Amino acid sequence: MGITLNGLTMGVFARNPKMINVNTFFIIAIIVNGFMSSALAFIPVIIAEFSGHWLVHLSEASCISEAFIAYYFGISSMFYHVCITYIRYLAIVAVPVINAHVEKWRVALAFAVCQLISLLLAVSPLLGLGSYGLEAHGTSCGLAWNDRSRTGLGYLMLIGIVCFVTPMTFMGVCYVRIIKTPSRAISSTAHSHVNDKFYLEALQVRDEITAAVTANGDQPHKILADKLVQGMEVAPSWQNLVYYDLTADINQAVVIK
CATH class of the missing domain: 1.20.1070.10 (Rhodopsin 7-helix transmembrane proteins)
Structure with a gap:
């Protein structure tokens, strides 16, 4: 066979x-x-x-x-x-x-x-x-x-280390790393997709805010709109989002709890 x-x-x-x-x-x-x-x-x-x-x-x-x-x-x-x-x-x-x-x-x-x-x-x-x-x-x-001679025992110990302990340890470490890699990749990909979702939503909000302040001719508010996007990238959570009220009369930040 x-x-x-x-x-x-x-x-x-x-x-x-x-x-x-x-x-x-x-x-x-x-x-x-x-x-x-x-x-x-x-x-x-x-x-x-x-x-x-x-x-x-x-x-x-x-x-x-x-x-x-x-x-x-x-x-x-x-x-x-x-x-x-x-x-x-x-x-x-x-x-x-x-x-x-x-x-x-x-x-x-x-x-x-x-x-x-x-x-x-x-x-x-x-x-x-x-x-x-x-x-x-x-x-x-x-x-x-x-x-059981000294040379015989020495050789058996040598091949035990070279042909069993060392290869098995090396392969074991490699395969453990290999097994762990897909789970880390999946976790990283999922996290990336979540960030992408919030980032796109933040860009949409930025565009809406920018359009509103442009209509009022108040360009400094565009900087605040950009900061909103940066905040979404760092901490993409709507529950603690710092939202800037960019009307023509109010120029202060309000934290939405």
Whole structure:
């Protein structure tokens, strides 16, 4: 299924190259990882499952190879998820604020960094920092979680921080910010519409007052009319509106309670 479904999805992108962009690049990378992992690592596992144990038909060297392949593609896919999260964060939260568009070279750099970190972590057990071995049921291979040597424990702690705590914390913070952004935008938009409504009403009042004072030839009252609009922008509430009685005989403000 992994080979078939991932292969079909890769075919869709291959036939529609316009779908490949900075927003889909890491999604495609995860699909490719799934295809490669299924093709290279899962077939020996199937053989071992049918035979009952890895070492019945397969060697210890093939066990280490399978563990390396599965671990490498797994780690890199996890880092790709971090990149996808950050791109979504930029698109939804940061772009409206700082215009933080994602350029292609930044995507390429992030991809290279993901590959480098994944390769270093996957190669480390081959160099003595940690180790690969048979898992408990004996039909698949992976990290030797029961390695209690100082280097083994140190490596397990390292990948726990680098491959779990840090990515999960980063993605959690990003998604919390993403979830909160639409509600703030809706609230801000609604508030803006309310202000627009009162502003338009204030402009209408201003026009009426200006027309009245112009007919009386009393231009200073136009300044008071402008102040009415400014007051509406600052505190758009008719209940506490300072209304200026701009007749020819009365030039004092009356507060309407």
